[in-house]
Structure formats: C-alpha cells, structure tokens
Amino acid sequence: xxxxxxxxxxxxxxxxxxxxxxxxxxxxxxxxxxxxxxxxxxxxxxxxxxxxxxxxxxxxxxxxxxxxxxxxxxxxxxxxxxxxxxxxxxxxxxxxxxxxxxxxxxxxxxx
Numbered sequence: 001x002x003x004x005x006x007x008x009x010x011x012x013x014x015x016x017x018x019x020x021x022x023x024x025x026x027x028x029x030x031x032x033x034x035x036x037x038x039x040x041x042x043x044x045x046x047x048x049x050x051x052x053x054x055x056x057x058x059x060x061x062x063x064x065x066x067x068x069x070x071x072x073x074x075x076x077x078x079x080x081x082x083x084x085x086x087x088x089x090x091x092x093x094x095x096x097x098x099x100x101x102x103x104x105x106x107x108x109x110x111x
Contacts, residue, residue, distance in 0.1 A: 032054070
C-alpha cells in the first residue's frame with residue numbers, strides 16, 4: 001500500500017483494514033507510537049476484533065532521559081527485524097515490553 005500524502009487517521013485506518021488487519025491473528029501484538037493517526041477512533045477496535053493486543057509506547061518524557069536511548073536502541077533493533085506478523089513470531093518482544101514498562105513506571109514515580 002503506497003500513499004503519496006502524510007499519514008492521517010483515515011490513511012492509517014485504511015492500512016489497518018486492508019493490509020495489517022487481514023494478517024492479524026489471535027495472540028499477535030501490535031505496538032504503536034503516539035502519532036495522532038494511531039489514536040483515532042476505530043484503531044483499537046480493528047486490532048482487538050482480530051484477537052490481537054494493542055499497545056502504545058510510553059511517552060518517555062519526549063526521550064530526554066538516558067533510559068530513552070536504551071529503548072530507542074531496543075526498538076530500532078526490533079524494527080530492523082520487520083513487523084511481528086511478517087516475522088511470524090513474537091520472541092524477544094516480551095523483554096522489550098518489560099523494559100518499556102519498567103522505564104515508564106520509573107518516570108511516572110519521578111513526577
């Protein structure tokens with residue numbers, strides 16, 4: 001799917017319906033950043049209707065802490081592996097998600 005315009009909510013919903021959605025299966029995990037297009041009404045419903053889980057990356061204070069560097073490196077490495085459903089596996093993501101949750105909790109406690 002190629003779109004020659006910025007991604008907005010309508011474009012992202014079309015991607016979910018036409019590309020990602022049909023490939024999702026129960027047990028898959030969809031991890032999104034906090035782009036406004038990823039948070040429009042209907043995103044969670046589409047993902048969860050396929051039995052998949054939707055997670056959003058924590059805001060992490062705009063990546064200003066040294067901990068964010070670790071997370072950026074971890075998620076960049078995961079991105080190089082391609083989308084989870086392309087890989088057909090979720091190995092390794094549990095550790096990344098645990099690290100993200102721990103950092104998010106630390107930041108929340110520091111406020």
